Structures are given as C-alpha cells and as structure tokens.
Amino acid sequence: MTLHHWLLESAEALQQGDHFQAERLESLLHHAREQLDDLIEEWENQPQPEGLEGLDESLAEAFENLFEALDLLELAVKEDVPELAPAIQTRTLDAMDILRDVETTALSHYQMLEEEAGLES
Amino acid sequence: MKIASPGLQAGLSAQRQLWQLVKAQRQASQERQAGQAFVAQQLAGLLLGRDLTPEQQLEVVRKLSATSDLARRVLHDLSVPDGNQARIPRHNLVIRTGGVAWRPFPMTYRPVPVAPLQKRLQNRMALALQTHQATRSTAPRVCVLTVGFQVDCGGGLSLQGGADRVELSSWGLESLALEGQILKPPTLPRPRVLVQTLTPELRELSNPEISI
Numbered sequence: 130m131t132l133h134h135w136l137l138e139s140a141e142a143l144q145q146g147d148h149f150q151a152e153r154l155e156s157l158l159h160h161a162r163e164q165l166d167d168l169i170e171e172w173e174n175q176p177q178p179e180g181l182e183g184l185d186e187s188l189a190e191a192f193e194n195l196f197e198a199l200d201l202l203e204l205a206v207k208e209d210v211p212e213l214a215p216a217i218q219t220r221t222l223d224a225m226d227i228l229r230d231v232e233t234t235a236l237s238h239y240q241m242l243e244e245e246a247g248l249e250s
Numbered sequence: 251m252k253i254a255s256p257g258l259q260a261g262l263s264a265q266r267q268l269w270q271l272v273k274a275q276r277q278a279s280q281e282r283q284a285g286q287a288f289v290a291q292q293l294a295g296l297l298l299g300r301d302l303t304p305e306q307q308l309e310v311v312r313k314l315s316a317t318s319d320l321a322r323r324v325l326h327d328l329s330v331p332d333g334n335q336a337r338i339p340r341h342n343l344v345i346r347t348g349g350v351a352w353r354p355f356p357m358t359y360r361p362v363p364v365a366p367l368q369k370r371l372q373n374r375m376a377l378a379l380q381t382h383q384a385t386r387s388t389a390p391r392v393c394v395l396t397v398g399f400q401v402d403c404g405g406g407l408s409l410q411g412g413a414d415r416v417e418l419s420s421w422g423l424e425s426l427a428l429e430g431q432i433l434k435p436p437t438l439p440r441p442r443v444l445v446q447t448l449t450p451e452l453r454e455l456s457n458p459e460i461s462i
Binding site for chain 2: 134145147161164176180216231232
C-alpha cells in the first residue's frame, strides 16, 4: 500500500470510528518517516542549478505536507481526536497534487530542452 | 437519508463551538489556497529569463529528470507494508470497563463535526473525570453536553442523538458552574443498570479483542 493511500485510508477509518493500536501505528509511522528522510537526503545531495529553485521549493512544500499528515495521524490516535481526519486528508491530497504538478512540469521542461538541444545539434 | 437542516443542539456553548469550527475551516482553507498559489507561482517561474550555456543546460536537464523521478517515486514507490495491522475495524471492537463489556453501535451516520481543539478539551475533561471517579466511585455522573442533529427521513423530520457527550461529576460541575454555562443535566444510567441490560452473548464474552 502506498504511503498516500495508507494516509487517506487511515483518515477514513478514523472517521468511521475504527480503533488504532498506538504501538503498532508508531512503528508504521517511524517506517514512513524514515523513507521520507532517505528521499529528502538523496534530494538534498543533488546539484542545485540556478533557475530551478521553484522545483525545490515545491518539493519542500509537498514533503512538509506529508510530514504534517503523519504527525496529525499520530496526534489523532494518541489523543483520540478523530476530528483531525479531514486535516490529514487535506494535507495528503495537497502533497499529491504538488508532486503531480512537479512531475508534470519537470517532464515538460525536460522535453522542451531536449528538443532544443536536438534542433541545435 | 439526507441531512435537511443540520442544527446543533448543545447544552454547552454550541454557538461558540460552531463559530470556532467556522473560523478554523476558513483559516485552513486560506492557508491551503496560499500554498497552492505559492507552488503554482514557483513552478511557473522556472528558468524564466535564463540564457543557459551548454554545460548549464546539461546540468538543468539532469536536475529536471532527477526531480521528475523523485516525485514519481514519492507518489508510487513509498509504501507502508501491512498498513492495516494497527487498525481494528469498529465492528470487531469490544469495549470493556471494569466488569461491563459491550460492542459499539454501528455508525449509521457521520459524526457531527466538532473542532479538533474542542475534542481534545473534551478528552481531557473526561480523563479528569475518570481520575476523580477512580478515587470517589460514589460521585454522581451527569451529562452536560449532548450534540444532536435533525435528519430528513422521507419528508418527516426526526431528532437523532449525536455521539458526542461530555460527562462530569459534581466536582467538575462546580468548576464549570462558576461561568454560568450549565443547563439542567440529564441523569445517565448507573453501571448496575448497564449490566442488567446486557445481552447473554455479551455477558458471556470472556476474551474481548480490545479493552478500553
């Protein structure tokens, strides 16, 4: 199950009144955060050419949303506040939207530059 | 079943609850719109007015490819193995308090939305009550907050009780009565009455899956 599907399903389950076992959820959250941290570390080690700062800013926004969704899920279970479910869904959907936008924009710029390079050569 | 006119009926500052909820939703909506505008602006300004040398162009192409790949991996490759292992569906729950065990009612309607901060406050009040009752088991239990809403059942209006309820002992009531917010509280069934109304199936239940 992908991370964003899991977050959305968990939020839905909270709204339906399902019970979450805090200890087991803790290990799942830890696993998810570790994966995100690894990707962020990899991303930070990449070169940062000028003119593409917008991509990095957008990715940062998406990662922030995902971390917030994980934090909210933890808070909702630990403090028994299922009312946080809509906030979890919103953060997750926002992150997905941003990531799709980033992927599409990066691909379109990539293709445009490839075509330019092809024409020049 | 369609909610015709959702109207909260709360004994404790319902208007304030609604107002806080509206404010929180408006603020969250504004923040979300600002975030979306920020991202759109950032992405629209990529490479704007840049004249790239061939080396820079190569570096930019690599970066674009890596970023696209990273976004795709976050969307499709990040996974949570056995994601449902921490979750127990509501219909499998058995709630036990002392010698009393019961299955929660199936949820036939969406809970009335309550602001998260209000819910946290309720939980803390309930926790304080539990602590108090652990030391004074004879303290009277009363309900000071119930939330209901009207539903349209084929043209006929009916009142259905909500799931949110705050119970306080006389100790808690005293502290709240100072602000003059208490309405006449209904009496809740005592644990002995609850035991009498249990079905034999639940009474024989000896190994509940989860206890709260």
